[in-house]
Amino acid sequence: MRQVLAGQAGGPLAVVLALGTAQTIAWASSYYLPAILAAPIARELDLSPTYVFGALSGALIISGLLGPRVGHAIDRFGGRGLLAISNFVFAVGLLMLSAAHNVAVLVAAWVLLGIGMGMGLYEAAFATLARIYGTGARKSITGITLIAGFASTIGWPLSTLLYDEFGWRATCQIWALIHIAMALPLNLFLPRVVPSGLEVPPAAQAEGVSRRSETFAMVVLAYMFAAVGFVSSGLSAILPTMLVSLGATPAAALFAAALVGPAQVGARLLEAGWLARYHPLVSARLATLMNPIGVITLILGGPVFAPVFAIFYGAGNGIVTIARGTLPLALFGPAGFGKRVGVISLPARATGAFAPLVMGLMVEHVGSQALWITVLASTSAFVALSLLPKPRNGGAHS
Missing domain, CATH: 1.20.1250.20 (MFS general substrate transporter like domains)
Structure with a gap:
């Protein structure tokens, strides 16, 4: 509408x-x-x-x-x-x-x-x-x-x-x-x-989710954004320290960390181009897999793969940031969008606020093994998104 x-x-x-x-x-x-x-x-x-x-x-x-x-x-x-x-x-x-x-x-x-x-x-x-x-x-x-x-x-x-x-x-x-x-x-x-008194009329619903399944979809999105928010905020606070603990030199760790920003922007350009032809649910699912792929590559390949990990991690962050706006819009439509996004984002604000402290404590006690916690969180976000029904319109809502 x-x-x-x-x-x-x-x-x-x-x-x-x-x-x-x-x-x-x-x-x-x-x-x-x-x-x-x-x-x-x-x-x-x-x-x-x-x-x-x-x-x-x-x-x-x-x-x-x-x-x-x-x-x-x-x-x-x-x-x-x-x-x-x-x-x-x-x-x-x-x-x-x-x-x-x-x-x-x-x-x-x-x-x-x-x-x-x-x-x-x-x-x-x-x-x-x-x-x-x-x-x-x-x-x-x-x-x-x-x-x-x-x-x-x-x-x-x-x-x-x-x-x-x-x-x-x-x-x-x-x-x-x-x-x-x-x-x-x-x-x-x-x-x-023009001010509107409309809340969420049936005609305003997007094609992705029916009104009957709306509550379930909102719970799924709230959990997904909370999980990836924990990963994003937690890792961003300790990334160079984490890479050094895995064996990277301080200079190599800083170089890898510096790649996160360009990777985020590159992924957003990809979302604006090639991924724009697909429903935002597709790009969101891909984004949740980026951190697990990066962590597994880093653990198996060693510190030499720190830049690869940083690129995957940054790319996932970049696309998820866009999904915070595009995915609810595609699933629920524009009517009542602001209130829905506010509700969906609330758990992510909480996990993002406490993630640096929690991740810092985990690194202090279990070292680099804390990375597997981020893999678990990201994978659970992917599983949550997989519970949503396939959109009736497979293209982009744009």
Whole structure:
């Protein structure tokens, strides 16, 4: 069902460029910020860096809890306004973080950042595109993940440069300014949509799943995204250390880890091209197998195959990120999409928040054998997706 637009601001390409750039700023200034600033923040506040990463975990949980309500609001009113408000919330949270001199203010700042993340990261962006383009949103969803996939590539060096020049407090303040000066106008560029009171009329259901099996499909997707989210967040936090424990040199481990980002982008290009002709369920199933293939290759072949593992792992991550938007859209249709995605994503926010701690403890006690836990999680996600019925329309819903 194509949504009725009012005041179209630009074509699909312009919308993708604007939203993709705004998403890059949102991710770089929130999720990826502690990787650079956790140590100096903790050092100045006389804390362990664990406190900062723990605050990030709390922010992720808050964002997940907000997801269904944010998605429901986008279903009714569109995402332009909420995404714009998220920039103000991000800015205030970053300014509060820059003023933190104790744990209480640090936690309060990350509470605000968690609210901003719930309103302004991928799930909200995907719901916004579904509200604008209906079942034709698949290409746009892929497009913004291609752009925002460089959030860490851009954000980490920029945050490092700002920290080296001005310190961590000014770095947070500059990111706040970037939200207001750049991300806010980009989000306001998005088309307005006519408010709708519709929830999920039968005619809006996509061809993949009937209303009778909808609840089962949502449970399957929630489990799948939670399982792969655990793998993605857990491995990303310990990847270089894990590869060194397997026998790779520190330089080789860093080289392999550096391949994850390009592999994610390459896989998303593949999804935008060859895989776009198939139902998103096909690419999602393939994505869940990437990590097990990479782990088995690494274990059997030894540390020389660390780059191969990193490429498979990154490729799976890249496609799964797109599937978070395209798969629910193809299975359930655009009506009520935002609320569904919020509900489906909630368990993944929780597993993603706790995965680094859990994986760190497993590596500490069982070493590289913890990789087999990720194989089990990824394989169970594939099995879960295999329980879904074959879509009646085998092509892409785009």
